[in-house]
Amino acid sequence: TLNISRSGYYEYLQRKPSKRALENEVLRAEIQEIFKEHKGRYGSLRVTKVLEKKGIKVNRKRVGKLMRQMNLYAKGSRYRYKRYNKKSPSIERPNLLNQVFHTDGRNKIWVGDITYIPTQKGTLYLAVFVDMYSRKVSGWSMSTRMKDSLVIDAFLQGYNKEHPPTGLIIHTDQGSQYTSSNFQAILKKYGAVSSVSRKGNPYDNALMESFYKTIKRELIHGAKFTTPEQARKEVFKYIELYYNTKRMHSSLHYLSPIEYEKAYSWEIMDIFEEINKRGTTI
Template identity: 35%
Template structure:
């Protein structure tokens, strides 16, 4: 079976370019995070730079020297910030010297020992005395595992509880139990972010186009990706639209999720809640090759999904619409679960002054974290991207 060439929507390309610009990471690193070829991302960057040329001011020798000093200072501060961020995920605020020494021991291959001792306020003599002390095999394993627990918790952006941390450690070859990991997380003061309660109210259109419920709460699938999809967009609570709050006003997100892989295969953001938002999200999934002919798309009875415009678009691309009951969130549980995770793991813990910053955070969460790093219990603690690759490998071997 010949693998279908990936296609990328303009939205995806723009967000990928924005990630390179905002993070300052090398193109190869961002390409790896997004699962695209680095040459492809490089071409997108060249096209953007060609369309947005920057002036090349002439600098005097004094100004060049000053710029070099500033760049050196920025590199130093970045390195300190990187190290302190790692240490912050492993250490409590009042961590004893032994725990700080353990962090230095783990990171000594990447950073200078004297430099780390200065940042963590540990005398070098104390570190070497701690390093040479007698330690039992059990204590050494527990110490090393605690470091790995802190690392995985940090990679999981604070969203992983003890079960997901345990699953990730076992995937990496660190055999451990949920109980041991729970104890270590408690000792390290690590706790996964907790969801907030919210009220869900679906608003129907005045003349809705009705569709049968083709999912019937069966969100499992043994089929290939692209056959069964679910979608959702911001709820309306108390009669007024409310979703992603920013300093410039509301921002709304529509998604398309593949039930076979739990991957967010289509998404769009806008300042409005018009039907075009959900049409654009489904179009992104179709343009990316994630929607097969005759696929089922399931949603709630929101006005956008029951509109004639959306129904006509689905008919045009050969997609069958499926709609759950009004006000019953369990009929669209997978989509609801994604929005709960998004709010719990990002928006309840950050403030965004502009819509642009919120867009960047959502793009990073979906494309880098949720689709490619976050372990899903419904997938046997695999990532959606791994599930998609497994399907493709099995299809190629058949």
């Protein structure tokens, strides 16, 4: 069944342990004794040093491997949690964009993220949702605490201004603020659909990365805000009085987000006028 010869099997049974296997048995006993003597306080590095003092020269990695095989972990060691996410995959969440940053109309896809703004008297956190079609900041919120209420306020502000249709896709990273039950409940209440980037992959939300790179370069870097209140005022002016209304985008044919949306709406009106003139239907 196993394709092993009878003579080979009996030779295996009579085979003596290898030199390395015998060394490992001795090392296990020494390591166990040292670990017990120091009441579990020593990790592989210190255990290796003790072995050296005893005249046993051995590689630290080998000691660490043997300790893991014996399930010996020093007090306070985080080794067991080092690869936690690989051993315990996160809850399956859909990535509806897959790095396709294009849509054919307003308020179909919003992307969101959080960044921080340093001030001399504390940190201010900024949550933003950007409409993928026009690159307009649809909703935003600021707070000195990075809680789920920060992103909820930003979403509700955008929703109350834009009144998007049911099925709006909200794409974010897997931050706890976005995956929280409170935020997910808000999305469900208003008919929005959650989409998330793959863990540790900033390219899945490149549009938001680009926006924050812009605002940091043009406003935050070198500003040296004294207080969070001062930063709030400057961010408000940048987003509402400059970015949405005046700042030209190369991806929008060098129009501002508001100008681009107006151009889009006029284009649609022209199409309907042409349809009425011809007496045709869509």
